[in-house]
Amino acid sequence: MSGEPALTTIQRMTAEPVIRAAGAGKVFRSWKRRPGLAGIALDFVRRERTDVVALQEIDLAITPGEFVGLIGANGAGKTTLVKCLTGITPVTSGSASMFGQDSFHLRDEHKRRIAIVMGQRSQLWWDLPAIDSFHLLREIYQVPRADFEVRVRESAERLSVADKLGRQLRQLSLGERMKMEIVGAFLHAPDVVFLDEPTIGLDLVSRETIRRYLAQINRSRGVTIVLTSHDMEDIEETCRRLLILREGRMIFDGDLVGLKARVYERRAIEVHLEPASRAWEPELAARIAEFGAVLERSAPLSLVFSVPAPDVQRFVPRLFELFAVRDLTIERHPLELLIRQIFQGAEPHRKAPGE
Amino acid sequence: MSEALNVGASRLARDARLLRTAWAYELRKVTTWRVGFVVREVMRGVWRPLVMIFVYRALLAGESRSIGGYDADGFARYLILAAAFEKLLFHQRGLDLADQVFRGYVTKYLVMPVRFYVLALARFAQHLTIQGGVAAALWCAGAWLAPEFWPHPVSALAFAQALVLVLLGSYCYFLVCFLVNTLAFWLDVVWTLFAMTSFVFSFVAGVLVPVSIMPDALREAFQWCFPYWAVCAPVELFLGRLDPSAFPRGVLVLLVSIALLELARGELWRRGLARYVGAGM
Numbered sequence: 112m113s114g115e116p117a118l119t120t121i122q123r124m125t126a127e128p129v130i131r132a133a134g135a136g137k138v139f140r141s142w143k144r145r146p147g148l149a150g151i152a153l154d155f156v157r158r159e160r161t162d163v164v165a166l167q168e169i170d171l172a173i174t175p176g177e178f179v180g181l182i183g184a185n186g187a188g189k190t191t192l193v194k195c196l197t198g199i200t201p202v203t204s205g206s207a208s209m210f211g212q213d214s215f216h217l218r219d220e221h222k223r224r225i226a227i228v229m230g231q232r233s234q235l236w237w238d239l240p241a242i243d244s245f246h247l248l249r250e251i252y253q254v255p256r257a258d259f260e261v262r263v264r265e266s267a268e269r270l271s272v273a274d275k276l277g278r279q280l281r282q283l284s285l286g287e288r289m290k291m292e293i294v295g296a297f298l299h300a301p302d303v304v305f306l307d308e309p310t311i312g313l314d315l316v317s318r319e320t321i322r323r324y325l326a327q328i329n330r331s332r333g334v335t336i337v338l339t340s341h342d343m344e345d346i347e348e349t350c351r352r353l354l355i356l357r358e359g360r361m362i363f364d365g366d367l368v369g370l371k372a373r374v375y376e377r378r379a380i381e382v383h384l385e386p387a388s389r390a391w392e393p394e395l396a397a398r399i400a401e402f403g404a405v406l407e408r409s410a411p412l413s414l415v416f417s418v419p420a421p422d423v424q425r426f427v428p429r430l431f432e433l434f435a436v437r438d439l440t441i442e443r444h445p446l447e448l449l450i451r452q453i454f455q456g457a458e459p460h461r462k463a464p465g466e
Numbered sequence: 467m468s469e470a471l472n473v474g475a476s477r478l479a480r481d482a483r484l485l486r487t488a489w490a491y492e493l494r495k496v497t498t499w500r501v502g503f504v505v506r507e508v509m510r511g512v513w514r515p516l517v518m519i520f521v522y523r524a525l526l527a528g529e530s531r532s533i534g535g536y537d538a539d540g541f542a543r544y545l546i547l548a549a550a551f552e553k554l555l556f557h558q559r560g561l562d563l564a565d566q567v568f569r570g571y572v573t574k575y576l577v578m579p580v581r582f583y584v585l586a587l588a589r590f591a592q593h594l595t596i597q598g599g600v601a602a603a604l605w606c607a608g609a610w611l612a613p614e615f616w617p618h619p620v621s622a623l624a625f626a627q628a629l630v631l632v633l634l635g636s637y638c639y640f641l642v643c644f645l646v647n648t649l650a651f652w653l654d655v656v657w658t659l660f661a662m663t664s665f666v667f668s669f670v671a672g673v674l675v676p677v678s679i680m681p682d683a684l685r686e687a688f689q690w691c692f693p694y695w696a697v698c699a700p701v702e703l704f705l706g707r708l709d710p711s712a713f714p715r716g717v718l719v720l721l722v723s724i725a726l727l728e729l730a731r732g733e734l735w736r737r738g739l740a741r742y743v744g745a746g747m
Contacts, residue, residue: 134666139744139745140744142744194573197577198576198577199573199577199743200744201743201744203541215743219579220579222577222579223579225566225577226577227574227577229573229574232569232570232571232573232574234574236491236495238495238499239491239495239498239499243491243494244491246491247487247488247491250484250487250488250579251484251578251579252485252578252579253480277499282744449670452654
């Protein structure tokens with residue numbers, strides 16, 4: 112597996128997208144529940160339908176070998192987008208395609224090039240050792256036996272679960288089970304892999320092992336990976352491109368390196384105040400504005416400011432003038448803070464497809 | 467034309483290989499827990515005939531009378547055979563498709579290059595393998611312990627005819643289970659439906675009372691239903707109570723039932739899946 116060539120940067124840039132969405136939207140029909148006892152009776156006799164907009168106007172093009180992070184708050188439409196792109200559910204407007212084919216009508220030869228790991232829905236049987244389920248997957252994907260043996264061994268060794276292949280899945284830890292899911296997902300050497308929250312609930316070491324494995328297989332084999340996660344460390348350490356969804360809309364599609372550069376442009380200054388200090392007042396905003404500083408968080412005895420890096424030296428003395436400072440810390444502006452701003456609409460950025 | 471045939475043949479061969487692997491996988495699943503295996507697979511269906519034997523013995527106690535040509539021993543032999551054949555019929559517990567639909571586990575198969583029905587068929591194959599073995603073992607044990615009393619086939623032909631009818635009937639039961647499970651795409655009462663209908667199926671099949679001693683109108687009506695040909699008719703062929711000339715009619719009823727159930731299965735699955743993916747489960 113490791114011997115197979117990866118795509119070069121130029122090949123990636125000139126290659127046709129493997130995943131494409133153009134104006135993709137998804138509307139679910141649902142039932143409206145009326146409150147109270149009268150509502151129960153009314154709903155039993157006649158229910159009211161309502162449309163839930165899960166995705167709107169999604170434009171997206173992912174080329175072979177990309178490692179894309181997909182984030183968004185709960186209910187933002189991440190899983191729905193993955194389902195539309197993989198053809199699990201059809202879009203209700205626009206289009207979604209993979210390998211140039213309408214996603215909802217993928218043929219078996221295209222399905223053989225996809226894998227999906229859904230954190231909540233195991234593809235392995237609880238009461239059996241993972242290796243038994245792998246044999247079934249081998250038959251489903253028609254993997255030659257020799258390739259199967261090599262891939263299972265290599266993946267299991269890299270994910271540190273080689274000695275657990277023969278143990279019942281229920282006897283494995285959460286991290287080991289997820290690693291087995293990942294071994295299973297890569298058995299048929301897919302070209303595109305979707306991972307939905309693969310590190311949720313895992314310890315630091317397991318998360319690190321999984322990230323390293325994914326990054327390595329993306330580099331060495333040129334596998335296109337779309338990773339959904341709430342853990343910004345997962346995204347920062349693996350992805351080169353970030354997609355952010357909010358309320359079904361793509362509000363950010365851009366280079367994670369560029370985003371990180373914006374992070375390095377600013378510093379977060381956390382100030383701890385003496386009990387006798389004056390508290391934060393809205394009119395103070397004007398007095399810090401000249402430094403480009405903004406208040407990010409405030410608590411009774413602590414304040415967090417975001418300040419452009421070059422202005423930090425001038426801004427700190429102003430803090431001592433305004434407050435009775437007990438101590439302060441200056442840190443790189445956390446990426447999470449920036450992402451939160453993007454979620455909240457304070458930092459809108461939208462990239463046209465192919466930009 | 468020949469290319470289409472080749473594609474069809476290659477797909478069939480692929481499905482057959484997958485069926486074999488999935489069958490082995492299902493066998494592993496069902497035998498993982500030994501106590502569970504004994505209780506669920508061996509002992510299931512054993513207690514009801516034992517109770518019914520006592521019921522018939524009590525009904526006919528002290529008198530040398532019979533009902534419809536069955537005396538107490540005759541009923542016992544009938545019930546033993548009916549229980550053995552009933553074990554071969556696909557059981558609703560063998561398919562958890564409704565649970566998979568409710569929990570959204572069907573989703574993972576939608577991105578796999580696989581016909582889901584092949585995986586379900588593996589359950590059927592596993593059921594026949596396990597229950598065939600268990601029924602044969604129980605029958606042999608009985609024949610060894612009580613050779614005079616135990617029911618024996620009147621001829622090799624009767625045995626073969628009975629077996630063919632039971633196997634076709636078992637597939638009908640499997641299709642019915644699949645169909646009812648498919649209703650889970652719309653309804654949340656799948657197990658209630660099974661509970662409501664299983665007694666009716668047992669009655670029509672003659673599991674509790676031989677159909678041949680029922681009133682003429684019922685008997686006539688039941689002979690057009692596949693459950694009768696899956697249990698009662700094979701038992702009576704085996705015991706020589708039903709003429710072997712009835713066999714073709716039984717095969718016909720079962721094959722027509724299979725054809726109709728297959729059509730319904732395909733249509734319901736297609737519509738159910740469309741609803742399932744539309745709801746984004």
